[in-house]
Amino acid sequence: MSVDSVFVHKMWNDHELSKMVKGGVPFPMLSDGGGKVGSVYGVYLEDAGVEARGRFLIDPDGIIQGFEVLTPPVGRNVRETIRQIQAFQHVRKSKGSEATPSGWKPGKPSLKPGPGLVGKVWEVWNTKMAFD
Amino acid sequence: MAKEFKAGCARPTGGPVGEKLEKPQGTPQQTPHKEVKKMITVGQKAPDFTAPAYHKGKFVSVQLSEFLGKWVVLCFYPGDFTFV
Known part of the structure; x- marks a missing residue:
C-alpha cells in the first residue's frame, strides 16, 4: 500500500516489477491516496506526504x-x-x-x-x- | 533556472514559498485542535479499511476484513518506482 494511484501501480508492475517477479506482483497493490489508512496505522509521514515502510x-x-x-x-x-x-x-x-x-x-x-x-x-x- | 535534485526514496515534494501570511488581527488566538496520534498496539484488532487496488491486470476494491481466516502481511512503502 502506498499513496500512489492504482494507475501508477499498474505502470510500476507492468514496466518494472514484472521483470523481477515472473507473472508480476501476485498480491493486490493497494492505493491509499491522502494517506488515510496509513494515518490510522501510524505510518503516514505528513511532511513528506508518503508512507513509511510499515x-x-x-x-x-x-x-x-x-x-x-x-x-x-x-x-x-x-x-x-x-x-x-x-x-x-x-x-x-x-x-x-x-x-x-x-x-x-x-x-x-x-x-x-x-x-x-x-x-x-x-x-x-x-x-x-x-x-x- | 530549474535546479536538478537528487532522486531519493522519499517522493520529492514542494510547498508554498515566501513569507508566511500574517494572522488576521483581532481574532482570538486559537490553538488548532490536533488529535493525539495513537500508534497501533499489538494484540489489538487491525483497523478495517477498503482500498482500491491493482491486482493481476484488474482494478479491484479490497477490504481487509475479507481476509479474516487467513494470515495477512500488510505492507506500506513510500512510493512506486522509489528504488528500495
Whole structure:
C-alpha cells in the first residue's frame, strides 16, 4: 500500500516489477491516496506526504501480532517476516501452550512455559541458538 | 533556472514559498485542535479499511476484513518506482 494511484501501480508492475517477479506482483497493490489508512496505522509521514515502510502481521482473527516500521531508505528482510509468521503459526497451533525463543525457526525446539521452566531456561536453551 | 535534485526514496515534494501570511488581527488566538496520534498496539484488532487496488491486470476494491481466516502481511512503502 502506498499513496500512489492504482494507475501508477499498474505502470510500476507492468514496466518494472514484472521483470523481477515472473507473472508480476501476485498480491493486490493497494492505493491509499491522502494517506488515510496509513494515518490510522501510524505510518503516514505528513511532511513528506508518503508512507513509511510499515509492515503489519495480522492473524486469522484480524488481530495485529507484530509490526515493524522503517524510514524510506532501508529495505525490509522478507526472510525475517516469514520466520515471524511461522513462529506465530506455531504458537497458535499449540493454542498458546508453547512459546518460541529468540532465533527460533521451524525445526528448532520451542519452550513450554510453566512453573517447571522457571529459572531453567538455561538448561534447554543457549545463546548460540539465537543465531543461525 | 530549474535546479536538478537528487532522486531519493522519499517522493520529492514542494510547498508554498515566501513569507508566511500574517494572522488576521483581532481574532482570538486559537490553538488548532490536533488529535493525539495513537500508534497501533499489538494484540489489538487491525483497523478495517477498503482500498482500491491493482491486482493481476484488474482494478479491484479490497477490504481487509475479507481476509479474516487467513494470515495477512500488510505492507506500506513510500512510493512506486522509489528504488528500495
